Amino acid sequence: MSTLEQITETQRSLENTLMQRMAEFESQLQGSSASPSSTDNVVLRKEFQAFKELVRNIFDLLRQQISELCKSVDIMETRHRRKFLVINGIPESADSDAKTQLIEIIHSRLQLKTLDPSDIVSCHRLGDSPVEGRTRPILAKFADTNIKAQIWRKKTLLRGSSVVFSEFLTRSRQTLFVAARKHFGMRNVWTTDGIISIKLPDNTRRRIIGASELDALIAAYPGDQAGSQMKPGTSAAGKAATPVISKTQAGTKLKTTDPSKIKRSTRR
Numbered sequence: 001m002s003t004l005e006q007i008t009e010t011q012r013s014l015e016n017t018l019m020q021r022m023a024e025f026e027s028q029l030q031g032s033s034a035s036p037s038s039t040d041n042v043v044l045r046k047e048f049q050a051f052k053e054l055v056r057n058i059f060d061l062l063r064q065q066i067s068e069l070c071k072s073v074d075i076m077e078t079r080h081r082r083k084f085l086v087i088n089g090i091p092e093s094a095d096s097d098a099k100t101q102l103i104e105i106i107h108s109r110l111q112l113k114t115l116d117p118s119d120i121v122s123c124h125r126l127g128d129s130p131v132e133g134r135t136r137p138i139l140a141k142f143a144d145t146n147i148k149a150q151i152w153r154k155k156t157l158l159r160g161s162s163v164v165f166s167e168f169l170t171r172s173r174q175t176l177f178v179a180a181r182k183h184f185g186m187r188n189v190w191t192t193d194g195i196i197s198i199k200l201p202d203n204t205r206r207r208i209i210g211a212s213e214l215d216a217l218i219a220a221y222p223g224d225q226a227g228s229q230m231k232p233g234t235s236a237a238g239k240a241a242t243p244v245i246s247k248t249q250a251g252t253k254l255k256t257t258d259p260s261k262i263k264r265s266t267r268r
Helices: 003-030 039-083 098-108 145-158 171-184 211-220
Strands: 084-088 120-125 138-142 164-167 189-192 195-199 205-208
Touching: 003 039, 039 084, 039 145, 039 171, 084 145, 098 120, 098 138, 138 145, 145 164, 171 189, 171 195, 171 211, 205 211
Parallel strands: none
Antiparallel strands: 084 138, 084 164, 120 138, 189 195, 195 205
């Protein structure tokens, strides 16, 4: 669990506990034997309501600050991940390492024969050890974003094969990406440099990075949009998952969600 996730969970736990205690105290206050109209009781009720409102305002402010902090960290981490790609579907081999296998795919399948081994800064399988019947994905970091962009543009040559190139999204953006594809359809949602693009039913395109933006689009285009064309509406949408950021370090094995479940992103 990341530090920000721990902070968020702690805040929620404290808020729930305090609200529960205040509800219990308010119930006891209302059921007290003292006359509700007595001066002491009236003053106590007013002071309690003022305290209750103050606590709510404090927690509202705290939630906003944590949300802004999560957004800032997400933006910085996404910028750091721009040189990374996750590759699924390359079988593991005892005769060659992940970097050699990846270079062979790039040279032969993507037709980028000018790629030099030094253009790949780091390359390794994700996961501690091989699992029978399951191929671990490869996480590769390239020397600069231009090299990564060349490979990303060529990934359409892999259509129909088992090899899939995906961007290394943060956990919050991966959750957002999956939710957007579920609502608008796989062919209508893709990523570029960590930014999620959506082709809407009216053929306009929107770029999003946060859950509130997706909520607004789902509210405007309610219902199952996958394979259907519907006019904008006004019904409310369900909330996307709360952003949670996983801690990473450049040049080292990075902790992330299960990359084998990362779906293919299609550049438009």
